[in-house]
Amino acid sequence: MITAIKEVFKGLPDQRKGKNGVYAMEDAALAAFSVFYTQSPSFLAHQRAMEKTKGRSNAQNLFEMVLIPTDACIRKLLDPVDPQHVYPLFEQIFDALDAGGHIDSFRVKLDSSSPEADTLLMALDGTQYHQSADIHCHQCTKTEHKDGSVSYSHTMVSPVVVTPASNEVICLPPEFVEPQDGHAKQDCETMAAKRWFAAHGNRYAARGATFLGDDLYARQPLCEQVLASGGNFIFVCKPSSHGTVYEWINDLQRINAVPTHQVTWRKGRTVYTDTYRFVADVPLRDRDDALKVNWLELTTRDASGQETYHNAWITRHALDSDNVASIAEAGRARWKIENGANNVMKTKGYHLEHNFGHGEQHLASLFATFNLLAFLLHTFQGMVSEKYRLVREHLGTRTKFFHDIQALTTYWCFESFEALLDFMIKGLEIEGPDSS
Known part of the structure; x- marks a missing residue:
């Protein structure tokens, strides 16, 4: 190599x-x-x-x-x-792994009507790798604080292939948050993600990619860009930033029109119950051109009724009682980018944040x-x-x-x-x- x-x-x-x-x-x-x-x-x-x-x-x-x-x-x-001159190496290594059958273990089954595991989960997240009050360059993000001080930082969107079954991840080409020619507005993670999809989305969507991201990614322009590339998404969806989605959910809940599916499982001596609520074709925003998405919520409680986990996502994967658990598990695999990639890069010898x-x-x-x-x-x-x-x-x-x-x-x-x-x-x- x-x-x-x-x-x-x-x-x-x-x-x-x-x-x-x-x-x-x-x-x-x-x-x-x-x-x-x-x-x-x-x-x-x-x-x-x-x-x-x-x-x-x-x-x-x-x-x-x-x-x-x-x-x-x-x-x-x-x-x-x-x-960008180095990015072809990421693609060459990915292709070599794929040709050798090593990518197959990362594939998951999300479509309940499909007999095969044919989806690759690719998680995107922003990670900061430099911050200083003094050391900076022309590509740094400059932040002016309320106390009058200034700091300089570097952040990148670092996508990885993940799977719920393993903490191992496969790095994909990054995209950096940095000033863009012809743009007066300061760059941000969302814009960097859009550039990444423009450059690489079609390539990985052709491999059956479903992209994972936090609530920041669950915005219509980015969702439409993913779909236009041929991919799908499972993005976190919070009530605080998606009022229209939750207005619809609450209205449907009042007329008992939100399907529910429950699964009970045991870990050691403790019994847990996963409750899935899901709704199809919910508008992502309050406009006539709103993208319709499918919404899924997972709440986990122990035998005493104590909530131990809660999250919700939007996706374009069809939802039913046979696959909601798999979709939620895939959505939760987004955390592999933190534990399997960012944490390793910062604390396991790679010293990502070192200058x-x-x-x-x-x-x-x-x-x-x-x-x-x-x-x-x-x-x-x-x-x-x-x-x-x-x-x-x-x-x-x-x-x-x-x-x-x-x-x-x-x-x-x-x-x-x-x-x-x-x-x-x-x-x-x-x-x-x-x-x-």
């Missing part, structure tokens, strides 16, 4: 005059990416030292660099590069994209490489695995990633595939 990554990096725009620089653009990009892949800010420093003593390093052998650029050179070369270098143009967003790409490549390897999976499972935690990677690549020079994994399998005395 590193070879494919290098090929894309070769196409990164080079803003240098005369093109007579010492370092190639792909070397700068591979160097930056290697830091995120190994989760080691000091990886390049160790490889420079290794090259001096051994004449070769893991920067060349594992990441196919020709020369190892200095940190300052990496930042200078990459600052003008728009992250690896800010620059004046695109450096912060490009580094965030490299970080997401590293996470995606780790996911890919865990799915397709038995050796990688065996070592990860044996070491137990993500942190332990990458601590070992960091230590080994500091002191040993490996011919390839395969050789590195073989070394770990032998040293850990893991029974597995032939490592000869």
Whole structure:
């Protein structure tokens, strides 16, 4: 996969005059990416030292660099590069997983009339990866606070493929909240989501995508954009922001015209009851051109009547007593983006919120994209490489695995990633595939 990554990096725009620089653009990009892949800010420093003593390093052998650029050179070369140049790699990895049948386990069955699990759930959410009172660039969002202070931040919409059955997620290309040419109004998550759907919606809708999002996404223009791409949606719908929807629900409830379905289940010694209420063809807003949506509510109570969960969604999936539980479960899977992606990226070694270098143009967003790409490549390897999976499972935690990677690549020079994994399998005395 590193070879494919290098090929894309070769196409990164080079803003240098005369093109007579010492370092190639792909070397700068591979160097930056290697830091995120190994989760080691000091990886390049160790490889420079290794090259001096051994004449070769893991920067060349594992990441196919020709020369190892200095940190300052990496930042200078990459600052003008728009992250969009890296997005094809997300698509290539997704396609490779799909071709290998690894996406199939993420598919769910939402249509009660269909015998197959044919829907992919793709959750979108905004996540902030930089905030500072001092450090900023031209792409930052500027916020003026009531006390007169000013802060600068970076936020992105980071879609992922999720499934209720697992905490594992598959990262898709992000979209960044940043100033747009020709627009005086400050950018926001909703506008970034619209741009993401314009760029990628058709591609993933063709794979049977149902998009998940919080109440912010449950607005008619965005819902119509999803439908126009050929996709479907399950978006959270709150009474505080959807008065028309709930006026209709309340009117129907008064005449007992809201269907209800109940399911009782047990967890340990505690018995719970899920109550589903659902209504078809509710107007999303108070206008003649209102989009008609299907509304679903889930309330969970324990045996004493204490409410333990409540939420409601809108969708264009048809609802009936046979599939409301599956639709609600899919809607709840939106939280996988927080637990399986954002939390991992911020607390499990990727250090998404750390300032690896800010620059004046695109450096912060490009580094965030490299970080997401590293996470995606780790996911890919865990799915397709038995050796990688065996070592990860044996070491137990993500942190332990990458601590070992960091230590080994500091002191040993490996011919390839395969050789590195073989070394770990032998040293850990893991029974597995032939490592000869």
